[in-house]
Amino acid sequence: MCKHLAKIVTPLIVLMISSACAQERQTASTGSDVVVTEWPVPWERTRPRDPYVAPDGRVWFCGQTGGYLGVLDPESGEFARYELGEGASPHNLIVDNDGFVWYAGNRRAHIGRLDPETGDIKKYDMPDKDAVDPHTLVFDSDGNIWFTLQGSNMIGHLNTSSGEVRLVTAPTARSRPYGIWLDSSERPWVALFGTNKLAVVDPVTMELTEIDLERERIRPRRLVVTSDDNVWFVDYVGGYMGRYEPDTGFITEFAMPGGDSARPYGMIVDEKDRIWFVETGVSPNRFVGFDTATGSFLGGTDIPSGGGSVRHMYYDASTRSVWFGTDTNHIGRAVLPG
Numbered sequence: 001m002c003k004h005l006a007k008i009v010t011p012l013i014v015l016m017i018s019s020a021c022a023q024e025r026q027t028a029s030t031g032s033d034v035v036v037t038e039w040p041v042p043w044e045r046t047r048p049r050d051p052y053v054a055p056d057g058r059v060w061f062c063g064q065t066g067g068y069l070g071v072l073d074p075e076s077g078e079f080a081r082y083e084l085g086e087g088a089s090p091h092n093l094i095v096d097n098d099g100f101v102w103y104a105g106n107r108r109a110h111i112g113r114l115d116p117e118t119g120d121i122k123k124y125d126m127p128d129k130d131a132v133d134p135h136t137l138v139f140d141s142d143g144n145i146w147f148t149l150q151g152s153n154m155i156g157h158l159n160t161s162s163g164e165v166r167l168v169t170a171p172t173a174r175s176r177p178y179g180i181w182l183d184s185s186e187r188p189w190v191a192l193f194g195t196n197k198l199a200v201v202d203p204v205t206m207e208l209t210e211i212d213l214e215r216e217r218i219r220p221r222r223l224v225v226t227s228d229d230n231v232w233f234v235d236y237v238g239g240y241m242g243r244y245e246p247d248t249g250f251i252t253e254f255a256m257p258g259g260d261s262a263r264p265y266g267m268i269v270d271e272k273d274r275i276w277f278v279e280t281g282v283s284p285n286r287f288v289g290f291d292t293a294t295g296s297f298l299g300g301t302d303i304p305s306g307g308g309s310v311r312h313m314y315y316d317a318s319t320r321s322v323w324f325g326t327d328t329n330h331i332g333r334a335v336l337p338g
Contacts, residue, residue, distance in 0.1 A: 033337040034287060034301045038330040039072055042079055049325035050312040054095040061325050062090040062103060069093065069101060069114055072331050082114060084121070092136045092312065096143055102160075104134035104147065111137070111145065111158055124158055127165050131156065136312070138180050138188070140203075146188040148177040155180070155190055155201055155208065168206045170199055175210075179222035179267070183229045183246075191220035191233055198223070198231060198244060211244065214251050218242070222267035222312070224275060226292055234264035234277055241275070241290055254290070257297055258282050266310040266324055270336060271317050274298070278310035278324070285310055285326070287334055305330045 041048045046066030051059045059072045069082045069090060084090055084105070091106035101114040109132045110123045126132070126149075134156070135148040145158040149167075155177050157166045170177055176194030183189060190199040196218040198211040213220065220233035220242065231244040239262035241254040256262040256279065263281025270276065275290040279300070285307025289298030303310065308327025315322050322334040 034289070034299075035335045036287060036301055036304060036332055037335075038303075038305050038326070038332040039074075039077065039079075040305075041070065041329050041331060043068070043070075043081065044329060046329065047325075047327060048329060048331055050092045050314075051323040051325055051331055052093055052095050052314050053316040053323060054099055054101075055097060056099065059323055059331060060093055060095055060101050061331055062093055064089055064091060064106075069103060071116070074333070082116075082119060084112070088112075091134070094137045094139055094145070096139065096160075102137060102145060104137055106133050106135060110134065111147065113160075124163055124165060126156075126167070128154075128167055130154075131167055136178065136180050138182060140182060140186050146180060146182065146201075148180050148190055150176045150178055150193070153177065155188065155199070157203070157206070166206055168201060168208045170208060171210060172197060175199075179220070179233075181223055181225045181231075183225045183231075184227075185229075189223060189225060189231050191223045193219055193221050193236070196220075198233065200246075213242065213244070214253075221265060222277075224267060224269040226269060226273045226275075228273075230292075232267075232269070232275055232292065234267050236263055236265060239264065239279075239281070241277075243292075252295075254295060254297075257288060257300060258286065266313040268313040268315045268322055270315050270320070270322075274336075276313065276315075276322050276334070276336070278303070278307065278313070280307065280309045287322075289336075301334065303332065305332075 046063040051061040067088045089107035091104045093103040109126045113122045133151045135150045137147045174194045175192040177190045178193035179191040196213045219237040221236040223233040233242045239256045239260040243252045258279040261281040262279040265280045267277040273292045279286045285303040286300040288300040305328040310324045313324045320336045324332045
């Protein structure tokens with residue numbers, strides 16, 4: 001049994017977890033040579049999610065139902081916790097080159113910036129009363145932030161220097177802007193989870209264009225853009241990997257190994273344009289690879305803790321690792337094959 005060693009350090013709570021605890025939850029797939037290791041988060045039932053590797057190698061994540069930001073040192077197994085206040089419900093975070101942690105205050109209508117050195121938080125409130133739920137964040141090359149607002153049906157841009165927030169509303173009602181990614185021209189592409197559409201925004205004019213997908217029942221939840229600027233998305237309802245080619249308008253779909261009950265959710269792309277995603281409709285959840293060059297799947301790896309749901313993922317090219325959080329209260333790392 002894993003044992004937790006705890007100590008209180010004001011203003012943070014720091015818990016030490018033995019390395020054996022992580023090793024007990026490690027597995028490898030013979031099909032794809034992926035090795036998965038999980039660290040149990042010491043704060044129970046707080047939905048740890050959306051990890052991101054900081055410049056110092058530590059891994060930050062949201063405690064969505066616990067109202068905190070957490071950080072894991074993978075070398076020592078040490079966790080630290082930063083409280084955000086009642087009702088913050090942090091949904092997603094990203095870390096800039098200076099180590100500041102930016103998070104989506106999903107139930108408090110703001111984007112926040114945490115200074116880990118001082119614990120100070122600066123909040124950037126939404127300028128529109130209807131913009132209530134910042135959802136998923138992504139940096140552009142200038143360090144500014146594009147983000148989705150799922151329930152508000154909007155896509156936004158935060159200038160991190162001036163604090164100015166620009167917003168645009170999707171034309172389709174209740175389209176639920178969800179996953180977001182930038183192409184080589186720094187245009188944000190968005191999965192409209194509430195309908196069978198993608199969206200792209202002009203970064204200068206904020207003009208939003210919707211793209212109809214072929215099947216009425218497609219529900220794109222996450223997406224990525226590969227080096228050729230093709231847009232790849234996971235169909236959460238139908239169990240497909242989809243490719244949209246902006247230059248031609250062509251759409252191609254690939255049926256997933258888990259079939260129509262796969263429920264693909266968390267998704268990421270590596271530097272070889274291989275896509276990695278998690279089938280959350282199967283138990284245990286399954287971490288699966290896809291080769292975009294050949295259109296073939298790369299086998300799969302069971303999530304040792306079961307996963308529950310893996311909602312978002314981050315790829316760390318320096319260690320060739322994909323990081324994720326689980327509804328079973330773990331932070332996980334999948335080391336990819338070469």
